[in-house]
Amino acid sequence: MANVLVIDDEQSICWGLKRLCEGLGHSVTTAPSAEEGLRVVKALPPDLVLLDVRLPGVDGLTAMERMKALAFEAPIIVMTAFGDMKTAVAAVQGGAFEYLLKPFDLAEVRSAITRALRSEPPSAATPAPSLHGEMIGDTAEMQALFKQIALAASARANVMLQGESGVGKELAARAVHRHSANSSAPFVAVNVAALSPTVAESELFGHVDGSFTGASRTRAGLLARAHGGTLFLDEAGDIPMPLQVKLLRAIEEGEVLPVGADRTTPARFRVITATHQDLLSQVQAGEFRHDLYFRISAFQIAIPPLRERADDIPLLAQHFLSLSESSEKPIALASETLAELKRRPWRGNVRELRNAIEHAQVLARSGTILPEHLPAPQPWLGAAEAETADARLSDVSVRRAEELLDDPEAFGTVYSRLLGEVEGPLLARAMAKYDNECAPAARALGLHRTTLKRKLTEHGQQS
Incomplete structure (x- = not known):
């Protein structure tokens, strides 16, 4: 049994979390303010704190700092209904075990509590740097994105940003870099699609004087310029196949070999890639190396479209x-x-x-x-491609329907089988996009949260 402290000025939240924790076998103390919560921490340090950000008087993030100053090492779960980039970064880098967005599922809170009580005390984190040029938004979708960016910034894993053209992938990449421990190091942005195939290797890896016609002087490549910082590769799906092996080696070895050189140059950097393409499909089609894909996609962030x-x-x-x-x-x-x-x-x-x-x-x-x-609405440039994709999906659906209708063993179950084959992958993709959080996934799908949970159970997927 653990001792849990809930600090929130909303009585209904305190009541609900108290019931939840007591149901898990823990004892619970509630406090309506940070000041009262700090007195509890000083008198009888709890095993876990659930802390709201917006509180009367001292705010939650300041309270967390004061708890850390008391050498309080138990995990702290931060809760907020008003998340933004600054709050997310401050919570994660301030040592919060988890950052939950209100309204939340009880299952989500239960999971966080269970994981926190099994965890080791968090290590000291780097203070959040000053903010400027942040992404803008206060919807639940953007709050979830801010949390993902904050988590990515606090780690060293390579990041893959996915989203449609114009959603702000480079802005997100710069936010990850700006809030990372290497924020003072270079941020080098490369639009891969804009690189000419004939000079792409020289641009990325550099060259030495006389290595090819027109190379009148030695020049450092973009990878070497990113040494110690972040390399942002926009439109990563357009990396030429011949360069993918060389890029993979550079990432793994932390060095590059310029064109015409016989000696490597240090180039240790974090890679953030962005793409609007389905790179996994390109891997399956043999158009993108699987080893490079897995090396650059350790942590994936989906950026929602504006609509x-x-x-x-x-x-x-x-x-x-x-x-x-x-x-x-x-x-x-x-x-x-x-x-x-x-x-x-x-x-x-x-x-x-x-x-x-x-x-x-x-x-x-x-x-x-x-x-x-306002300018008149313009026909979307990608409409033709969208129609083609719709046509391909329709063709596949028709062929599969014909197969099932011609299969005697499928008689009487054609509808449910075809629907199940489509529904399962759709639900799995929606949950993956929204970090396995039912509430935003249900909103995107147009389903009630309870309905989504039931369907996930039917398809053998955890909710």
């Missing part, structure tokens, strides 16, 4: 306005304009939204941006 966090659109729009708005001519967004912005699908994501706001500013000049100031 899945539409409630962030007013915040983003106002931010883009503030970037170029002069104090003499303030510009506002009409309520009907905000409604129109939230209605659009934004296939180009945040990048497309920013362009639309800049276009509207030119027309509105000052005063209020009306819907007619």
Whole structure:
């Protein structure tokens, strides 16, 4: 049996967590403020603390710092309904065992409590660096993303960022680097798709004087320039196959061999890759090396498209306005304009939204941006590809349906079997994308959380 301290100013939260912990066989003390919680910690140090961030008086993160100053080493689970990048980074790097977003599932809290009470005391962490140029958003989807970025920043594993074009993958990469222990070291960004195949090796690995026609001087490659810091490879799926072996060796050995050189150059860096492609499918098709894939994808972060966090659109729009708005001519967004912005699908994501706001500013000049100031919705450039993908999926579905309908053993079960074959992978992918958290996965799928849990159980997947 463990002694658990719950610090939260919401009586309902304290009551629910007390019931949960007592059901697990633990004794529970509750405190409505950080000050009261600190008195409990000094008098009778608990085995686990569940700590809310927003509290009357001293906030939760400050309270955590004061607990650490008392040499308190028991695990602390931080809880918040108002997560942002700064809060996530401060919690993780401040030594929090776990960072939970309200509202949370009781199963999620139960799992965190069980893991925390089995864990070793957390080691001291590096203080969070100052913040600037952060990603913007206060929806549950962005709070979950901030948590993932904070976790990635506190570790040394290579990171793969996945998401559609325009969602802010480079911004996320810079956030991981900026909040890492190597934040003062170089951050070198490389758009792989923009590299000419003929000079890609020289650009990445460098070359020595006279190694090829036009090489009039020795030049360090981008990998060597990232030594000690972070190498960000955008559009990693476009890395030429001949260079993938050399890149893998550079990552594993911490050194590069410039073109024409007979001596290696140190190049130890963390790799963050970004792609909108399905690299695993490329691996299966033999278009991307499996060993390199697993080396660069130790920790994967999925960045949600803008249409899945539409409630962030007013915040983003106002931010883009503030970037170029002069104090003499303030510009506002009409309520009907905000409604129109939230209605659009934004296939180009945040990048497309920013362009639309800049276009509207030119027309509105000052005063209020009306819907007619926005650029007309454009046919999405990827519509043809999407239609092709839909057609391929339809063809596969039809072929599989025909196989089942022609199979005497499948008679009477065709519908359930075909639905099950599609539903299982869909649920698994949704859960993986949202870090096995049922609430956001259910919202994305358009299912009730209870329904999702039931279906996961039916498919033999843990919820």
